[in-house]
Amino acid sequence: MDQNKSFWTKLRGIVWLIHQVDAGMLPVQFCYVLLVGILPYLNTGFLGVLLILLQRRARPAQIVTLLLVFLAVRLGLTVLQRVVEKLQADHHQLLGQRLAALTAEKLVRLDYQDFESKDLRAAYDTARRGASFSGDLGALVQTGFYQVFNLLIAAGFAIGILVTLLRGHVAESKFAWLFNTPWYLVVILAVLALPLLLSVWGMRRGSVKQREMIQKVVAHNVSWQYYNDFAENFKNGELTRLYDASGMMSRAEEQALDAGNQATWHGMMGMFGATAVPSGVIQLAVGGLFVLVGLQAYAGGLAVGTVLIAVGYLQQFMLAFDGFIGGLGYAVNEVNYLQYYVTLLKMPTSHTGGTLPVEKRTDNDFAIAFHDVSFKYPDSDEWALRHINLTLHIGERLAIVGKNGSGKTTLVKLLCRLFTPTEGEITLNDIDIQKYDLAEYQSLLGVVFQDFRLFAYSIGENVAASTQVDEARVWQALDVADITARVKAMPKGLATPITKSLFDDGIDISGGEAQKIAIARAWYKDAPIMILDEPTAALDPISEYEIYQRFDALVGDKTAIYISHRMSSTRFSQRIVVFDQGRIVQDGNHETLMKQAGRYRQLFNAQAQYYTDAKIKEERQKGLQSAAPVVQ
Ligand SMILES: Nc1ncnc2c1ncn2[C@@H]1O[C@H](COP(=O)(O)OP(=O)(O)OP(=O)(O)O)[C@@H](O)[C@H]1O
Missing domain, CATH: 1.20.1560.10 (ABC transporter type 1, transmembrane domain)
Known part of the structure; x- marks a missing residue:
């Protein structure tokens, strides 16, 4: 340099x-x-x-x-x-x-x-x-x-x-x-x-x-x-x-x-x-x-x-x-x-920012499409994504599955404009997303990444990602993430600061609890496109299943993208896209993909024994929180 x-x-x-x-x-x-x-x-x-x-x-x-x-x-x-x-x-x-x-x-x-x-x-x-x-x-x-x-x-x-x-x-x-x-x-x-x-x-x-x-x-x-x-x-x-x-x-x-x-x-x-x-x-x-x-x-x-x-x-x-x-x-x-x-x-602070305002829509009619998108990380010669064509339909639940390193997170990073495609383009309502004002565009997305971070603020401020906290909405978001009871038991409730190392009255929370708060934060944002990129890895399978269930019921007409190694999310998705080595190798709903002798059936069957109603009931009754993933 x-x-x-x-x-x-x-x-x-x-x-x-x-x-x-x-x-x-x-x-x-x-x-x-x-x-x-x-x-x-x-x-x-x-x-x-x-x-x-x-x-x-x-x-x-x-x-x-x-x-x-x-x-x-x-x-x-x-x-x-x-x-x-x-x-x-x-x-x-x-x-x-x-x-x-x-x-x-x-x-x-x-x-x-x-x-x-x-x-x-x-x-x-x-x-x-x-x-x-x-x-x-x-x-x-x-x-x-x-x-x-x-x-x-x-x-x-x-x-x-x-x-x-x-x-x-x-x-x-x-x-x-x-x-x-x-x-x-x-x-x-x-x-x-x-x-x-x-x-x-x-x-x-x-x-x-x-x-x-x-x-x-x-x-x-x-x-x-x-x-x-x-x-x-x-x-x-x-x-x-x-x-x-x-x-x-x-x-x-x-x-x-x-x-x-x-x-x-x-x-x-x-x-x-x-x-x-x-x-x-x-x-x-x-x-x-x-x-x-x-x-x-x-x-x-x-x-x-x-x-x-x-x-x-x-x-x-x-x-x-x-x-x-x-x-x-x-x-x-x-x-x-x-x-x-x-x-x-x-260094210039931002050179990916366009100027177009994003249309304000109450019907959430935002259509995102990847047009032959390929991507290499800067300083890398390998293609992380290759020839991706994908349209996200409004109100759709899309599950993205695939083994480690297949390109799932990279797709989300491109969608969030953290990187720009090396080839091809991504459009929002037929206009290249790079042309939109960055802050306005990103306000459309509520994302929880697998390596999420919490701020050293209060629980309420963490969920609101701001010092202006709408408490009613925060409690609703905490409910979706199944962590209301835990927060109510904290000494100062929503005002309890995260971490002990900075605040005398602060608390340290477990990895799973932190993930739940990160999910609540995405929910609070009320963005028309919600993305959960494996935010549930530290959760026990039943909690994970229940969070997805609640999240999905409340997502309403928004578009939701779920990325998970466990198959609990695919149960709620009308569409499943399977990635392998940076390419989409399968695209369809659960039933269609299960009929094909492909990677999805392979992945699903490997975990299928856990995905039955009977299994969920059995686990809940036992109160065992350490069971394997569960989907109907
Ligand atoms: N910052 C980076 N620089 C260079 N290469 C990267 C970077 N991040 C990811 N990669 C590579 O890009 C490819 C796709 O990675 P990506 O994180 O999108 O996979 P993934 O499907 O989300 O994996 P996982 O399930 O493990 O999270 C991998 O080969 C990975 O090694």
Whole structure:
């Protein structure tokens, strides 16, 4: 994902990202660096000017004034620094929170097709792994941008002092030839350049070492994090105890941690070796500058105090450059990791949305048709559906059956416009469904998927999928899903929040109860087309049968699509479509299909022994909730 772009393009993307997340962050960071970074210049400058005044035998009043001005400026700067420090900390905290919020908001608004993309997920993993090692966007601002701003300030002071040195004309001295020529500047620049070049060398070498270290450490971190999350996840409590996995888990966790620490130690030593050389050479260069500029002062070209200021400022510049170059290696890696956020936030929110309004009809006369539809998932070469022709008649109950992976859920996802057909089209009342406004179109569908999710809201809000709850209707929906008694027994009834992990008065419910609430949610939506995609897998067979029965009786003139591995739903369907390897292989009603020697008869007969009235009565009387599926 966008990893082929140049570093500068990526960096521009990051600046854009920071601006999106918090427009005040970079200006505040710059002010912070300015206030923190200016102190060494102020101290050196003060000492230098003091020396100059002493050398000129200035009046005591002048020296006292200088001292007072210096103290006042320092005091002012310290107060300002505290204020900006607080501002910077606030912005920094906000940056992480706002980035997380913007990312989450974008992810839920993204086209499902983009959301499912392998590229996006791979980039997400890379960003997470990068952040797990070296911190997130905030860390880049605090370290990378700090160094950039610090260098800019240092360069400003260095240029100022170089101009002063060139102006320091040496009148009568045997060294005059050295200082009264532009070559003097060249010599100073050469002294400055040596450590700078070594810094670049150190950065390159250190960056390689750092990359090697990150690769190793991140791999260990990921496995350590996995074991740690696994152990901390209360849901895994039974598994670890029943299979005595706790010893195995903690050994693996310790090993991953040790290996990670070792890799960090070796990596850090390698990086230290690469960065120690330029740091040492900077000290040599400072010595050289003292000799050079000291000689200029000795020859009468400069005041002694200026020597102190000049060498001090140039030393700061070399240190800032070294810090910047050192940070650059880190920033290159970090800017790469963070591209995920740039790409994600720049992605169009929805490109499958049409504009046509959906006709409002009280007669539910909505006809859906698949016209020679074929589909491959993005990043897949396999056809998940092939040449599907299917018309859903108004008020029809359609059961879709077929073995795992035959394409049933994919058909529903296309119908819901979570994906677009690779070939062919789906129409609603003879118009391609892609042309309708997405929200209006999706309001026609009440769907419960097999991997449904409940929200961490109250039961009532979960059923209404909104904070505006029509209580009478919620109770009706709960009735259809056969969970009224359970909700009435909850401490706060409809207002009981789901989950304990978020709310003190919250409750955790079983998988089957959650499925029932998800079914109630679809029912509450009152959409003209209802789709149940195996939402009953966690229900016991009698509950499943009874829910289908009640659901079916109340669906009325709506269209309903039932997908289930158990045959209870086919009993209520006028039409059964059998899928195999992405194709429709049979289409007809129960009686017709039972007469054919096809897959349906095979599937039905395998479960037929359970589908008798006598069996249902027997099971109900026994009160056994664990019986096999039941259909008349
Ligand atoms: N996100 C995906 N990316 C790539 N391939 C997928 C994806 N989801 C499903 N498939 C593949 O598409 C084919 C049809 O899958 P689908 O989920 O529609 O089958 P299904 O009949 O609903 O199966 P099940 O009964 O197990 O739910 C399968 O081969 C499956 O592996």
